[in-house]
Amino acid sequence: MTLHFAKAAELLVPSLFHGFGVVIQATVLGFLLATVLGMIIAIGRLSTIKIVRGILYLYLELIRGTPLLVQLVYIYYVVPLLLNLIASMFGFKTNVQIASVTAGILGLGINYGCYMSEVVRAAILSIDKGQTEAALVLGFGKYEALFRIVMPQALRSIIPSLGNYLVMMVKDTSLLAYVAVNELLLRTQNFASQTFLTIESYTFLAIAYLVISIPLSYLVKFIEYRLKDK
Amino acid sequence: MFRLVNLEKKFGNLEVLKSISMFIDYGEVVCIIGPSGSGKSTFLRCLNLLEIPTSGRIYYSGSILDPDLDCKKLRREVGMVFQKFNLFPMFNVLKNITYAPMLINKMKEEDAKELAMDLLAKVGLADKANEYPSKLSGGQQQRVAIARALAMKPKMLLFDEPTSALDPELVGDVLEVMKQLATEGMTMAVVTHEMGFAREVADRVIFMDKGYIVEEGTPEKIFSNPENQRTKEFLARVI
Numbered sequence: 001m002t003l004h005f006a007k008a009a010e011l012l013v014p015s016l017f018h019g020f021g022v023v024i025q026a027t028v029l030g031f032l033l034a035t036v037l038g039m040i041i042a043i044g045r046l047s048t049i050k051i052v053r054g055i056l057y058l059y060l061e062l063i064r065g066t067p068l069l070v071q072l073v074y075i076y077y078v079v080p081l082l083l084n085l086i087a088s089m090f091g092f093k094t095n096v097q098i099a100s101v102t103a104g105i106l107g108l109g110i111n112y113g114c115y116m117s118e119v120v121r122a123a124i125l126s127i128d129k130g131q132t133e134a135a136l137v138l139g140f141g142k143y144e145a146l147f148r149i150v151m152p153q154a155l156r157s158i159i160p161s162l163g164n165y166l167v168m169m170v171k172d173t174s175l176l177a178y179v180a181v182n183e184l185l186l187r188t189q190n191f192a193s194q195t196f197l198t199i200e201s202y203t204f205l206a207i208a209y210l211v212i213s214i215p216l217s218y219l220v221k222f223i224e225y226r227l228k229d230k
Numbered sequence: 231m232f233r234l235v236n237l238e239k240k241f242g243n244l245e246v247l248k249s250i251s252m253f254i255d256y257g258e259v260v261c262i263i264g265p266s267g268s269g270k271s272t273f274l275r276c277l278n279l280l281e282i283p284t285s286g287r288i289y290y291s292g293s294i295l296d297p298d299l300d301c302k303k304l305r306r307e308v309g310m311v312f313q314k315f316n317l318f319p320m321f322n323v324l325k326n327i328t329y330a331p332m333l334i335n336k337m338k339e340e341d342a343k344e345l346a347m348d349l350l351a352k353v354g355l356a357d358k359a360n361e362y363p364s365k366l367s368g369g370q371q372q373r374v375a376i377a378r379a380l381a382m383k384p385k386m387l388l389f390d391e392p393t394s395a396l397d398p399e400l401v402g403d404v405l406e407v408m409k410q411l412a413t414e415g416m417t418m419a420v421v422t423h424e425m426g427f428a429r430e431v432a433d434r435v436i437f438m439d440k441g442y443i444v445e446e447g448t449p450e451k452i453f454s455n456p457e458n459q460r461t462k463e464f465l466a467r468v469i
Binding site for chain 2: 128130131133134135136137138139140141144148149152153
């Protein structure tokens, strides 16, 4: 058996470059969604209102207790059917569909948002209560104290952890292949099944992920180092 | 200025304050002394509603306080200095002082800076304006904290054991600043273990034990001629 890396490179690598675009789009939007959700959930879980805390706790258990892949499939296939079913109960005939990239971004954002909320919550709790009190006695409101005094200090420990989640999310975009997002894995699978260049194709795929994730993780380390320095 | 009627505070089943009634007049310096765990700090923190009393009423400049409505307004007028300073570590000294006046009182930046420099001169730290809190000694940090509280132009200051976290040789500078404030007529409530300061500066001393105000009166009366047995025992141990 001879290997045809040159041939695979010629045909597959341009396709993988297009796949990069999809990966970056899904990661950037998914990560933004996750960050916003993470902040909201973290602050909600520190709320003094019991019901808010209870609901968010259940939600976290639900998301953390199921695999990301199952959530993606559920959002892509099941949620539109459910919406149509509910609409039909009210006498509307609808055909809601969800674009595969949208489902992917939602899945990544919702899943990672839950894990990131724990990071944010822990960081907020790690800031001395005296900081909040000092702000309160100067006439700040509860949320002013949180966002202007506590959060800027918490960010120093939040940012490095979020960076690690970003690197993980880049790699987890490969799961989006299962909801028909034409990212790196799906492109490679299609190529390999057409050409039977299995070894070559998947080797290039692995290299493609390394090309993104290694520089990114070094960037995260660099930012972490810079934050510690101050 | 303040009048407290039957104030009580419970943490769960633990009664920390039991039926506290007292008053503080304008311009008065009241020192609160007592063994640890006697409820002194909790009492002080009830005055600016950092702790919400379980029951009882607080009157502030003639009207009854509603913890849900009056927090912010009250805290703008009643400043507080903590045992652990609680300066904002990400701001330099100047910004620590100017931040709240600019944000809360909408003071212009130049005015706030001028005020801050005046206050820093007053507490003897004009040369430290651009330092970060972590570079200062405890005594210097506490004096910055006092300047920060003063920048809001409060009508009254609460001091929660302001010298307890300091090395002994740094206590004097902080007490000196507080003494100066007292002579300028600032209304002050001071929880302290510095009996010398209480004796010299206070208009009135309150001795608290186990959540009760056991005895109160002029420093001469409390320190030279205490009536209550518990006051006598406490003073015998600390002086």
